[in-house]
Amino acid sequence: MNTGLHPVDLGVIAAVMLGVTLLGHRLSGRIHDRRGFFQADGTMPWWAVSASIIATVVSAVTFVSVPAAVFAPAGNLTYFQVILGLALGKVVVARLLARPFYLSHNLATSYEYIGARIDPSTGSFSMGLGLLLNTINAGVKLLTASLVLDVISGWGLAGCAAFIVGISAVWGALAGIKTVIWTDFLLFLLFAAGAVFALLYMFGEITMTLPEAIVWLDAQGKLALFDFDTQMSNSSTIWAGVIGAVFLSVAQGSTQGTWQRVKACRSVQDAQKAFDFAALFYVVHLLILGVGLALVVFYAERGIPQTLAAELVDAPDRIFPYFIATELPVGISGLFIAAIFAAAISTLDSGLAEASDLTVNHLYAPLRRERSESHYLFASRLFMVLWAAIFLGLALFFSRYSAEGLLQLTFKLPNYIYGAIFATILLARFGIGSLGLVLWGFVLACAVVAFLSLQGIAFFYWCPISGGAMFLFVWAMDRRPLDWAGVVDH
Numbered sequence: 444m445n446t447g448l449h450p451v452d453l454g455v456i457a458a459v460m461l462g463v464t465l466l467g468h469r470l471s472g473r474i475h476d477r478r479g480f481f482q483a484d485g486t487m488p489w490w491a492v493s494a495s496i497i498a499t500v501v502s503a504v505t506f507v508s509v510p511a512a513v514f515a516p517a518g519n520l521t522y523f524q525v526i527l528g529l530a531l532g533k534v535v536v537a538r539l540l541a542r543p544f545y546l547s548h549n550l551a552t553s554y555e556y557i558g559a560r561i562d563p564s565t566g567s568f569s570m571g572l573g574l575l576l577n578t579i580n581a582g583v584k585l586l587t588a589s590l591v592l593d594v595i596s597g598w599g600l601a602g603c604a605a606f607i608v609g610i611s612a613v614w615g616a617l618a619g620i621k622t623v624i625w626t627d628f629l630l631f632l633l634f635a636a637g638a639v640f641a642l643l644y645m646f647g648e649i650t651m652t653l654p655e656a657i658v659w660l661d662a663q664g665k666l667a668l669f670d671f672d673t674q675m676s677n678s679s680t681i682w683a684g685v686i687g688a689v690f691l692s693v694a695q696g697s698t699q700g701t702w703q704r705v706k707a708c709r710s711v712q713d714a715q716k717a718f719d720f721a722a723l724f725y726v727v728h729l730l731i732l733g734v735g736l737a738l739v740v741f742y743a744e745r746g747i748p749q750t751l752a753a754e755l756v757d758a759p760d761r762i763f764p765y766f767i768a769t770e771l772p773v774g775i776s777g778l779f780i781a782a783i784f785a786a787a788i789s790t791l792d793s794g795l796a797e798a799s800d801l802t803v804n805h806l807y808a809p810l811r812r813e814r815s816e817s818h819y820l821f822a823s824r825l826f827m828v829l830w831a832a833i834f835l836g837l838a839l840f841f842s843r844y845s846a847e848g849l850l851q852l853t854f855k856l857p858n859y860i861y862g863a864i865f866a867t868i869l870l871a872r873f874g875i876g877s878l879g880l881v882l883w884g885f886v887l888a889c890a891v892v893a894f895l896s897l898q899g900i901a902f903f904y905w906c907p908i909s910g911g912a913m914f915l916f917v918w919a920m921d922r923r924p925l926d927w928a929g930v931v932d933h
Contacts, residue, residue: 448777455777456784459633460610463785467626468617476816480619480823481551481800483707487624492704492717495627497724498634498789499700500529505731506634506786507587511760513735514742519667520732524684525903530722531685532692537718539872540696543929545711550931551804553702553868559931560871564878568885569867570805573698574798576857576864581794582837588787589838590760592780604838607784611791612831615799616824620703623792630785631724637782638730644771645737649744656740665739678901687903694861694906697868699797738762791834798830799823858902862909863888869914874926876917883920884913 448456474480512518543556550556554573558566585604592603614626649656660666670680677683695701708714742762747755751765767779803823811818863885870876876884891909900908 448780449773451773452777452780455774456781459778459781460784463626463629463633464610464614464617467614467622467629470625471617471621474619474621474820477551477803477819477823479621480820481796481804482703483619483621483624485706485709487621487707487709489708489713489717490720491624491628492708492713493720493724494631495624495789495793496533496704496717496721497727498627498631498786499793501631501634501727501731501786501789505728506638506783507590507763508760509728509731510735510738510763513665513732514738514762515759518735518739519665520736521667521670521679521684522732523668523729524670524679524681525688526725526728526732528685528688529692529728530725532689532696533718533722533725535689536692536696536701537715539693540701540868541705541714541718542711543872543931544702544705545708545714547931552801553697553699554801554805556702556931557697557867557871560874560929561876561881562878565867565871565876565881567805568878568881569697569864569871570801572860572864572867574801576860577698577700577794577797578833578837579857581791581798581834582841584787584790584794585834585838586841587760588783588791590758590764590842592783600842601835601839604835607787608791608831608835608838610784611788611795612827614788615792615795615827619823620707620796623796624704624707626792627789630789631727633785634782634789635727635730637779637785638727638734640775641734641779642730642737644775645734645741648770649737649740651740651744656736659743660736660739663739665736675904676899676901678903680901683901683903686907687901690865690907690910691858691861691903693868694865694910697864699800700793703796703800734763738766741766794834795827795830799826802826802830858905859889859892861906862892862911863913865906865910866913866917869910870917872929874929875921875923877921880917880920884917887916888913 554570589603705714888909
């Protein structure tokens, strides 16, 4: 299946990458200090920030693995339940975190916020957890994009991963979060257009009419949206999808990526608006579900080649890349590959900006005090390159687990620590706790996750149950009243 990229496709990909780079850099302007590099000086329009929020979420995992999950023999549309939870979670983050984050002053990171609301040691501890979470997520998502490119180009996982993470590092280093947000906005438009075109192209190639296809898909059980099963071992239920995704969104909202985007907005109202409208932008996920349904009908009419069927057993996520490589005309396939790059890069450049921000402000600057801002800017760009190398190594390590399905891998791995991160930001939001209590709560959260895993409880429940247990434990032991304002004003 690795037939290599046609020169025209290579030219299209190069043109898209170069065009986005130049336009993103032009829109970003010049950067003079760390605040501009990591927080955009509060100059970004809310709609660009909103698109960037979703572009960070819509990774190559979504673009490739969601259609594969629908296409699988027992696949259906129950991932829609997760989409509902994620969208609702963005609204919760807008209300719970965006306002206190924006109105809190003289803080560089979300973990400094946690340190100011609880104590500095807890802020440092939570920073370590957040950095670990960011690294895991970036490694998995880089692996997914590399798998896609390898299927089409035959460059090998290492070469593909190096190419993708290299572009991400260049974009992030140009002007920090400004370039990240503007390029994410442009990339959001690109992969949304790619999903729409995929649907239209397959509709044109399928002999069934749309009503006939819908009836046939329903007969195959592909149109099921909701599963109200109460078995907690089932990860495809409405309870697991919505409850788990809302709690995951709040946990993700505690990360530096959220802090950067909130602070990049021009007002607190814009910050909340950015997250509210991000919930509406999840319509892109619905388009990607539609791509999965279209693939089912397309290959039901044409048949699946034996070589592809054998590959799908060990690598279920290769169905959409195979379609791109073998069915789309030259040039058009290049645009699709560029769209998948867009989904990957829009996640990775955000991860690099977050990791560099935390490294410089929490680790490097305290050791190199009273240096010039130009020195810290150089260090910020240097750490982006170093983190790019770390993400690359982790992606290659994760490649040995790709057979279990990257969508499962993406959700499952971070859930080992999401509960503790969720509880910590909630404790900070309401001004509760101390390092000792947080550490004991962290031990409790880890024990709860281990117990849930042994009991076969679906991983979507791990964050709300373990995080809820940690929050209630610390609150009960601390016994302070909740501080509803959540603002650091010193």
